[in-house]
Amino acid sequence: MTDKVLAFCEHHQLFTTTDKIVVAVSGGIDSVVLCDMLSKLKMDFGIAHCHFGLRAEEADADELFVKKLAKKYNVPFYSEHFNTKEYAEQEQLSIQMAARLLRYTWFEKIRQQYGYQYIATAHHQNDAAETILLNLTKGTGIAGLHGIPAKNNKIIRPLLCLTKDDIYDYVTSHQLIWREDSSNESTKYQRNLIRQEVIPVLKQINPNLENTLSQTVEKIKGAEAIFQKYIQEVKTASVTEKPEATYIDITALNGVTALPVVLFEILKAYNYNYEVVQNIVESFTAISGKTFESPTHILVKDREQLVITGKNLGAFGSYEIAEETTIFEAEELMLGLARKEATGYKIPRSRKIAALDAELLQFPLKVRTWKEGDWFVPLGMNGKKKISDFLIDEKIPANLKPKIKVITSDKSIVWIIGYRPDNRFKVTDKTNTVLEIEIKK
Template sequence: MLQEFKDHIATKLSFLEGSKLLIACSGGLDSVVLTKLCHLLKLQFGLAHCNFGLRGEESDEDEQFVIHLANEFKSPIYRTSFDTENYAQKHQQSIQMAARELRYSWFKELEITHQYDYIFTAHHADDNLETFLINLSRGTGIEGLMGIPEVNDTFVRPLLPFTRDALLEFAKKNKLQWREDSSNKSTKYLRNKLRIDVIPDLKSITPQFLQNFNTTLSYIKQSNEFIKSQTSYLKKELFETVDNETIQVSINRLNTYENPKASLYFLLKEYNFTAWGDIEHMLTAQSGKQIFSGTHRLVKDREYLLIRPVTERRTDRTYSIREEERMLMIPSGTLKFKEVEGILDIDLKTIYVDKEKLKYPLIVRKWKEGDYFYPLGMRGKKKLSKFFKDEKLSLLAKERIWLLCSGDDIVWIINYRADNRFKIIPQTKQVLKITIS
């Protein structure tokens, strides 16, 4: 096994050459074998041991064993203890999840403090199979079926190609000693139940089961790379950025591709959506239908799906500005007020009004159903909902509309259209220029 391990490091993990390594060592068979292999290859490493305080004296004896192991190999030793049960209760986690979170966080602290390049963990092929079966039982996506990554950031798992039987054989040949965790015999944890009751039966049915499993994993990983490539292509074809934060997806164009529902899954996965049954129905849902993830919002808007980050919104917020004030900051920009001699430049970000027609304080607010105004250059009034429809504004765009009002009357749909009632006429004595920037 030593030669195979050496060859694996040289061919698949060559970036480790000359690196300073930190080995997560529990004192069990897997981490003891990993430590011995690294010692035989004369790699530079230190050992890190966590005492989770879950098995009383047994946990303390594990810690003492790792200390002796570090002394044997003349390597640095780092130890810490956790009140795992209290942490799990405080964060409403399982004991296993709490222990995982605690140890990985501590490993990263050691890496930074003591300037280690990589952190080794002793996960092997059997662990990979257990993880695959656990994720399969939970209905995970393709990423969960790829098993444990061999390299993830600075965490490296160099034993993944090797079975537990191979590790056990190496340990016996080299007369290694290790600690047995008594909790591993309990089948109340799913991982242990799979290890004790399920996987031995699978191996007995097919002697080459683990080897075949590793081959299947490589196929799944290749398939995932192909899917990533296709998803990247689809994004270039279908994603259109309509403002700084909103992505627009044409449903009609999406439906021209084979299996649009599957395409939608891969397109939206990175935005943390999980309600895939509801998302599938978005393709045929009525306009205005919305779905939220922890980070993003998906909106059906006529023939489009709109993706936008979730931000805190206060639609009932209003701002007021007194006559003597010359500037007001609102979420969409900065309003500036200046008295001028006459009309100069006119654009969507600038209006000119008859100041004497204004009632102070002016109010800036969001629009609401039933609002209407008198569009500049037109006769009669128009509901804002009809104006927005004519302007083909999306649901998200309408939510970002702000109004400048004088009393109950709209002076300006900011960035869009001024109201005819406040326009400059020949009798106007005071011209007020209002801009948004």
């Protein structure tokens, strides 16, 4: 069986014989088998054990057992105690998720601190089957049907070629002892419920369920490679990422096969679920302005494009620009200011630059986000115009409007930054000095 594991590791290039590996060991049967196999393979490894403070004396006994196991194999032993309940409450996580985050963060710390190349966990085929069924039950994309990868960056899983029955056979033939975790019997945990009540029923239909699912995963990975290549082609043709927003060209999506599925793969990075993506696709034939929110982003269907921005774009303070300032920087905005002689001056034709009559300005100038009721006199016009109306005329998507900032002089708007200066402050033949303000970023 050790040869089978070694062949699996070589096939998936999990490690080389010269690599150092830190093994996550709970004291349970799976991690005990992994340690014994690595020892027989003469690998250089250490043992890391987490005490989550959840099972009192039982957890203390687990820690002592794992410490003795490290002594048996004459390898380094690392242990850490966590207040898992407190962390879960603080981060508003389930106990299981909190424990997962704590242990993997700590494992990585140990890996780096002591020069290990990889972190090995003892997941096997049954664990992978449970993961697939759990993801399928909750709803998932194609990536959720992978189960558990054999290698994920610095985390390796050498036992994924074995079933739980294989592991029991191994401990029997090698007369190994291990610790049983009483929490594994509780069906209040979803994974345990799948393990104890769902999989036994499925195995009545297919006794070879774990191997079958393992083979299915390989087929899914192949299908996903084709699928992801297609997704990338669609993204290249339709998605444009800019500092202020991400734009998706709706016309470029015409003819895309299984459009809701493809768009879901693109939008899941912005935390949109599949049901919302279906609604977004339906909006393609509706009028502009339809808004869709995820926990982190806002998407607006704006004419023939989707515009995606992060939330809280309007959270920009109010800042002053002193008369002697040459570089102004606040949050994500940087402006360059330069005074120039008006004689021979040529006004730049760029929305990134405002040319203003310096003598008409009252310092300090102020930079802030525009607000309802703001008005200005657009360059080239003599009458007032509300900024809200100007933004409509400029076809600014609804979710980008909160990002628009203005510069004011004594409460009068002199420039809608990046769009239009105010006619009252324009450079004329009477101007002596020009204040040129340029967007640097």
